[in-house]
Amino acid sequence: MNILVLNCGSSSLKFQIIETDLDLIEQNADKRLASGLLERVVGNALITLQVEGQPKVRETAPLRDHRSAIDFVLRWIISPNSKINNIKSLGDIHAVGHRVVHGGEKFTKSVLIDDQVIEQIEDNIELAPLHNPANLKGIYGARELLGTGVPQVAVFDTAFHSTMPETSYLYAIPYQMYRRHRVRRYGFHGTSHRYVAYRYRQLANIEREQVNIITIHLGNGCSACAIKNGESLDTSMGLTPMEGLVMGTRSGDVDPSILEFIHHKEGIGMRDIDTILNKQSGLLGISGLTNDMRELLAEEQEKNDRRARLAIDIFCNRVKKYIGAYLAEMGGADSIVFTGGIGENSAAVRERICNGLEWMGLSLDKERNGEKVNGREGEISVDNSRLKAFVIPTNEELLIARDTVRTIKNVPRRW
Numbered sequence: 001m002n003i004l005v006l007n008c009g010s011s012s013l014k015f016q017i018i019e020t021d022l023d024l025i026e027q028n029a030d031k032r033l034a035s036g037l038l039e040r041v042v043g044n045a046l047i048t049l050q051v052e053g054q055p056k057v058r059e060t061a062p063l064r065d066h067r068s069a070i071d072f073v074l075r076w077i078i079s080p081n082s083k084i085n086n087i088k089s090l091g092d093i094h095a096v097g098h099r100v101v102h103g104g105e106k107f108t109k110s111v112l113i114d115d116q117v118i119e120q121i122e123d124n125i126e127l128a129p130l131h132n133p134a135n136l137k138g139i140y141g142a143r144e145l146l147g148t149g150v151p152q153v154a155v156f157d158t159a160f161h162s163t164m165p166e167t168s169y170l171y172a173i174p175y176q177m178y179r180r181h182r183v184r185r186y187g188f189h190g191t192s193h194r195y196v197a198y199r200y201r202q203l204a205n206i207e208r209e210q211v212n213i214i215t216i217h218l219g220n221g222c223s224a225c226a227i228k229n230g231e232s233l234d235t236s237m238g239l240t241p242m243e244g245l246v247m248g249t250r251s252g253d254v255d256p257s258i259l260e261f262i263h264h265k266e267g268i269g270m271r272d273i274d275t276i277l278n279k280q281s282g283l284l285g286i287s288g289l290t291n292d293m294r295e296l297l298a299e300e301q302e303k304n305d306r307r308a309r310l311a312i313d314i315f316c317n318r319v320k321k322y323i324g325a326y327l328a329e330m331g332g333a334d335s336i337v338f339t340g341g342i343g344e345n346s347a348a349v350r351e352r353i354c355n356g357l358e359w360m361g362l363s364l365d366k367e368r369n370g371e372k373v374n375g376r377e378g379e380i381s382v383d384n385s386r387l388k389a390f391v392i393p394t395n396e397e398l399l400i401a402r403d404t405v406r407t408i409k410n411v412p413r414r415w
């Protein structure tokens, strides 16, 4: 089956077409046929398109909204110029898989989208006011353009963490806040943590229940997940994707009293404070330079910039703290696994995080951790390391495509 995977952000649209099916999943032989990114979706959009194995094509086009962005993508997919294997008309797109950020407590696995599911995703808008409306626009747009005959599946960022026990997901605030408003920790990046755990299981050749690892997703957004007996036991993001690790522009953990303090000192309201913590903090806020780790590493190395170094050090220190906390919470783990743009590509950051963890049994192999592993799967600890370390590139789109097929065919997912 050819699955269109859509990931709609507030002003962007990412897509892939993936050929997959139950037998292809079994053989790990599913294939990406094409992919693309549309930025500045409302306005003169910047568009990058790529048919697998061919160079990227860049262009601009005026787009009104997400619907016109999807329309643009569909036209490109079937146009004779793109020449995507086996796709000649819209009828060759067999289903659509959507990334949906917040599934609340309702969705613990991927589901076939119908009117009731749409209503329930709408109900979760208050929990993810930036993300769920954009995801819904993708669902409405694809339905309208492809028709209701093409099945659509929602894959939730929160679903993998639905196994967290109350001891992980409840905040120590009055219990009524949970009962009345569902204020609790949900966790995000679940599709990424789940994919990485699944690949780890394959590499280690073990059963799901034997997977005891800490997965560390370090990209623009960052989160860690304690996976015990194959299930999410705890994760660093909370009610929203703000909690936990230091991120590109998000603060991660702060003392909640900071909000009141800044309100008085700066004379600004909650909305502006939220913008500061979400968009002007993290690596950007500390360095005053950029949210981009690659640029910060270059600033540090080439100009010896003090605040670039400080930002990277605080970033790495926070990850280290979570590793320690999760090892204690899990009663030990077999491996830590790095993923995400930074986790997959920066040997320097991985080394700074693992540095000093020898006492807990983690010995990094400098050569294995070198540039060769960047962007690839591989072990980066020494052979006899008691706690092992791996790099495993994430592939959320592939998991969304696979879940789409399994959900349509009513095959319970094994992970």
Ligand code: AMP
Residues within 6 Å of the ligand: 218, 219, 220, 221, 248, 291, 292, 293, 294, 295, 297, 340, 341, 342, 345, 346
């Ligand atoms: P993502 O959100 O997963 O695409 O990750 C984006 C982050 O990965 C940005 O901070 C990038 O600077 C960072 N990144 C990508 N490649 C590298 C690299 N080679 N070294 C350091 N950071 C990188």
